[in-house]
Amino acid sequence: MSRPDDLYRLHRLLDGRRSTISRQTLLDELEISRSKLTRLIAGLRNQLGAPLIFDTAHNGYRYDTADGHHPLPGLWFTSAELHALITLNHLLQTLQPGLLDSALAPIRTRIDALLQTEHLGSGEARKRIRILAMAARAKDMRHFQIVAGAVLQRKRLIIQYYNRDRSQTSAREISPQRLTHYRDNWYLDAWCHQKKDLRIFAVECIRQATTLDKPAKTLPDTTLNRQLASAYGIFAGQPVATAILRFTAHRARWVADETWHPEQQSRWLEDGRYELSIPYSHDTELIMDILKYGADVEVIAPDALKEAVKIQLDLARSQYG
CATH class of the missing domain: 3.30.70 (Alpha-Beta Plaits)
Structure with missing residues (x-):
């Protein structure tokens, strides 16, 4: 395990504790030698500026802050967490190319730099993990972020929606309820104000999306589950x-x-x-x-x-x- 990992593990044992933690407990939890613990304590104090003190009255270490918390500078992850992040990023890029590129670009740059610093092989995920999307449809996901934003901010949308079955495009005013990822595709559950009913829209079939400055009509989860999740598959409804x-x-x-x-x-x-x-x-x-x-x-x-x-x-x- 690398030194940054050990520093982070020590920090997590101390962060947020209002009581002290003894030296022996730190040794047992970290499973390291006394000399290494001494070096890690010095590293937290001198390199990262942590207000780590030894409380002689209670015979243990703690952060000298009001609530026992001390934020580490920068973005800190263990090597295992970094590997998990880079793997998830690769999965997302493979399953939905370009979906969150702009949103994740700053985080991805920082993670790649950390991986290279720790010699953890940021490029290995692309070579060692294969995702085979069999019979996957080509997707136009340029409106995904607008749709997702409206779902989370509880705003209405005006969409131009292409119906594959009828090969027609129509304008709809909708109140987004929730997004569902199902069989390699994204679907939007929404209240359609024209039809005055719940509808399911494939996000890839949204040709245009505009957020309105109007609050979305919000339906209770019980209603959504009863009408959209109580029967088989994405074409759900009340079971018949x-x-x-x-x-x-x-x-x-x-x-x-x-x-x-x-x-x-x-x-x-x-x-x-x-x-x-x-x-x-x-x-x-x-x-x-x-x-x-x-x-x-x-x-x-x-x-x-x-x-x-x-x-x-x-x-x-x-x-x-």
Whole structure:
């Protein structure tokens, strides 16, 4: 472990304590020698200007401040924290290129400098971590920060929104409620003032966004969860039915560890098959997920869902004569 790491660990033991901490406790917590502790104490005092004193009345060390707190100068992280930050930054850049480049640029520059100083290999994340975004759509995320700002500041938005299904663009005045990252895409839950109802907007389909100087209509979390999170998938709503799916014993080894919905119910059958019950509102996304399991899944109920899956399988088979 590097010396800056040890200094930071010592600081964290002292920072915010109103009582003293003995030398032996510091040695035990840091697992270092007495001579190294002496050097670290001197480093905190002389190099970082920490008001670290030895309180003879209570036979221990403390920061000589009113509340026991003392902020270290600059940006301080342990090597493990720096590695975590650079990894998360790489993940974000890979998953959403350019999404927060301008916002994170000053922090990224400082982190890169710290990593180089400590010889921690800031460039290794790009070489050693692979993220494969299979079938990911190209995204136009230039309006993400405006949308996110409106969500957090509780402001209304005027958006130009492209509807893929109808291939039309329309203007909407909306009150943003929350952002959701789902299957490699960002979605905005919002109250649409034209439709006077909750709607889900894909952020990538927002062609223009303008923040209004009007407070957003705020809906209770219970309402949002009831209408948008109580049924299966992103096309949520009040559940209208419960899908009962039965997976083969072989496929059950994987599906049993999956969470399709927070309120799903499941059971193992005597022959090793696995049965999953899921509340759903719209069947569009659910059908797509069922079809990807092919012959390893059977729709048991309801009949309407079973028939819809059968139609899709028949259409798929007709493609091959």
